Amino acid sequence: MPRRNLKAAFVVGAVAMLAAAAQADDRYGIGRPATPAEIAGWNIDIGRDGSNLPPGSGSVERGRTVFAEQCAACHGDNGQGGVGDRLVGGQGTLASPKPIRTVGSYWPYAPTLFDYIRRAMPQNAPQSLSNEDVYAVSAYILSLNGVVPANAVLDARSLAAVRMPNRDGFVSDPRPDVHNH
Amino acid sequence: MAGVAGSPALAEQGNNLPPNVPEWMKAPGDPMGSQPYGAPSVHEKGVVKNISKTLPQYISASGRTPLQELDGIITPNGLFYERHHGGVPTIDPAEHRLMLHGMVDRPLVFTMADIRRFPSQSRIHFLECSGNPVYTKPYGKTASDLVGLLSCAEWTGVPLKTVLDEAGLQPGAKWVVAEGADAAALTRSIPIEKCLDDAMLVYSQNGERLRPQQGYPLRLLLPGFEGNMNVKWLRRLKVTAEPAYSREETSKYTDPMPDGTSREFTFYMEAKSIITRPSGGQKLTTHGFHEITGIAWSGHGKIKSVEISLDEGKSWQQAELQEPVLTRALTRFRLPWHWDGTPAVIQSRAIDETGYTQPTLAELVKVRGLNSFYHNNAIWPWRIDANGEVTNAQA
Numbered sequence: 187m188p189r190r191n192l193k194a195a196f197v198v199g200a201v202a203m204l205a206a207a208a209q210a211d212d213r214y215g216i217g218r219p220a221t222p223a224e225i226a227g228w229n230i231d232i233g234r235d236g237s238n239l240p241p242g243s244g245s246v247e248r249g250r251t252v253f254a255e256q257c258a259a260c261h262g263d264n265g266q267g268g269v270g271d272r273l274v275g276g277q278g279t280l281a282s283p284k285p286i287r288t289v290g291s292y293w294p295y296a297p298t299l300f301d302y303i304r305r306a307m308p309q310n311a312p313q314s315l316s317n318e319d320v321y322a323v324s325a326y327i328l329s330l331n332g333v334v335p336a337n338a339v340l341d342a343r344s345l346a347a348v349r350m351p352n353r354d355g356f357v358s359d360p361r362p363d364v365h366n367h
Numbered sequence: 368m369a370g371v372a373g374s375p376a377l378a379e380q381g382n383n384l385p386p387n388v389p390e391w392m393k394a395p396g397d398p399m400g401s402q403p404y405g406a407p408s409v410h411e412k413g414v415v416k417n418i419s420k421t422l423p424q425y426i427s428a429s430g431r432t433p434l435q436e437l438d439g440i441i442t443p444n445g446l447f448y449e450r451h452h453g454g455v456p457t458i459d460p461a462e463h464r465l466m467l468h469g470m471v472d473r474p475l476v477f478t479m480a481d482i483r484r485f486p487s488q489s490r491i492h493f494l495e496c497s498g499n500p501v502y503t504k505p506y507g508k509t510a511s512d513l514v515g516l517l518s519c520a521e522w523t524g525v526p527l528k529t530v531l532d533e534a535g536l537q538p539g540a541k542w543v544v545a546e547g548a549d550a551a552a553l554t555r556s557i558p559i560e561k562c563l564d565d566a567m568l569v570y571s572q573n574g575e576r577l578r579p580q581q582g583y584p585l586r587l588l589l590p591g592f593e594g595n596m597n598v599k600w601l602r603r604l605k606v607t608a609e610p611a612y613s614r615e616e617t618s619k620y621t622d623p624m625p626d627g628t629s630r631e632f633t634f635y636m637e638a639k640s641i642i643t644r645p646s647g648g649q650k651l652t653t654h655g656f657h658e659i660t661g662i663a664w665s666g667h668g669k670i671k672s673v674e675i676s677l678d679e680g681k682s683w684q685q686a687e688l689q690e691p692v693l694t695r696a697l698t699r700f701r702l703p704w705h706w707d708g709t710p711a712v713i714q715s716r717a718i719d720e721t722g723y724t725q726p727t728l729a730e731l732v733k734v735r736g737l738n739s740f741y742h743n744n745a746i747w748p749w750r751i752d753a754n755g756e757v758t759n760a761q762a
Contacts, residue, residue: 212532213532213533214484214529214533216481216485216533217467217475217476217533217534218475218476219473219474219475219476220466220467220468220474220475220476224466224476225466225468225474228466228602229468229605230546230552231544231546231554231605231611231613233609233611233612234609234611234612269423269424280623280628280629281625281626281627283737283738285627285738287623289618292618292629293614293617293618294612294617295612295617298612298613298617298618301554301611301614302613305551305552305554306452306453306550306551306552309427309550312453312551312552313552355627356617356621356628356629356630356631357624357628357629357630358630358632359630359632359633359634360630361633361637361742362637363734364726364730364731364734364735365723365724365726
């Protein structure tokens with residue numbers, strides 16, 4: 187190999203080593219790897235398309251029982267609201283002077299219902315319901331809103347397939363929208 | 368404020384006034400160590416958070432900073448506004464972990480000691496709740512009632528970019544879903560541009576560790592973005608291609624418009640200001656000199672100027688800005704004023720470095736209607752009557 191090429195090869199190699207060193211230097215080596223089991227335990231957020239929904243299923247009928255036991259004290263026997271938000275009704279009111287925002291009239295994605303109930307409800311004992319009961323309560327609330335039939339049984343696939351009435355009701359932020367000059 | 372103080376007649380009855388020697392000079396005071404963690408004077412015990420006594424419940428609720436009682440731009444930690452969605456958790460920092468996963472090369476878990484090993488930064492920024500205030504009556508009586516879901520602190524922590532680089536972002540990473548370790552496991556999605564710009568993971572506030580109400584031991588800080596996105600008690604960051612569309616960014620913290628649509632992902636807090644002295648609930652007890660002062664802020668950067676009107680908005684004059692004028696921080700403004708005793712309506716409006724001018728409530732409502740709860744940055748005028756009583760001129 188001519189001397190010139192040797193030199194070139196050396197330079198290329200040195201640059202590659204420097205690049206590797208620079209990449210390592212960008213990191214501080216702080217923290218430790220998260221294990222798959224650790225991630226699985228904490229990775230509870232559900233996509234709007236239903237991604238990450240767990241196995242299991244729940245019926246409207248079972249949901250009626252769970253709701254009465256766990257939810258009705260704050261949200262009312264029929265989801266009409268109380269200390270907690272109103273969950274039912276209001277469809278067709280969003281453009282009126284007194285809009286009623288509920289799961290049925292306002293929420294754009296059904297899987298969010300599972301996500302929120304599991305992570306935050308009931309308020310006095312969040313993350314205490316089984317996945318089956320979260321499916322069941324989700325089904326019951328959706329049935330109260332006429333979004334699924336009274337005999338529905340929801341699982342990952344069928345909950346993701348529910349189309350919410352206000353699915354297309356959201357727009358991006360147009361601000362600044364108001365000027366006084 | 369001179370002229371707003373308590374009754375002079377009462378003070379003159381005291382035996383501590385000249386020519387007498389005050390009683391607190393005639394005996395030693397409290398010994399060293401009587402307050403291992405200091406508290407304000409007993410004479411300031413009325414300066415506390417403004418918390419409604421008639422809320423339906425106090426687990427998901429807010430408490431306001433008494434803005435009209437404060438000077439400067441830094442909010443004392445004990446008076447910093449609060450908003451939580453599942454109560455205030457008591458977290459053992461030794462058992463708190465931050466998990467970073469999703470579209471990263473190396474999913475990582477950090478202890479609090481790990482987080483504090485990263486190169487640190489301290490920056491002064493405001494935080495403001497997006498519903499501050501609502502658009503509909505009844506409007507509040509005081510500056511705190513109106514915009515007290517606002518505070519400002521010096522925050523210390525590590526740039527979020529530093530921590531994301533440690534894990535290595537993968538192509539297509541567009542959002543970071545942040546989750547709190549509270550009973551609401553509150554979740555918001557942050558655009559990656561913000562995460563790589565000025566977002567921070569913070570563990571200290573005004574020199575001491577975060578208060579539990581502010582996310583101890585770790586919170587996200589997104590300068591200029593609405594308060595709830597600055598996720599407290601931060602336990603998890605998940606890098607994703609699209610937002611989580613969590614309950615808090617769909618059914619809450621979206622802005623309903625008159626046509627029935629709602630704006631989503633309304634992150635920025637726009638330019639705003641309010642006169643804090645004289646302000647609602649206070650009284651001018653003398654004619655003559657009074658300093659008008661207040662605070663201005665913008666989620667879009669620095670305050671360029673603040674204008675004050677003393678004649679119901681007919682004419683405006685420049686207020687003096689107190690240095691430092693910092694990006695996405697409160698800026699203190701002042702204007703000297705001689706009150707001759709005639710009724711007046713005074714108000715301030717902020718202009719930020721983008722050239723945006725704070726609008727009136729009428730201008731906002733004309734575009735947004737009255738169904739929205741959030742992002743009301745209206746000018747708020749105060750009425751001063753012939754007796755010096757200050758009230759909300761919009762009420």
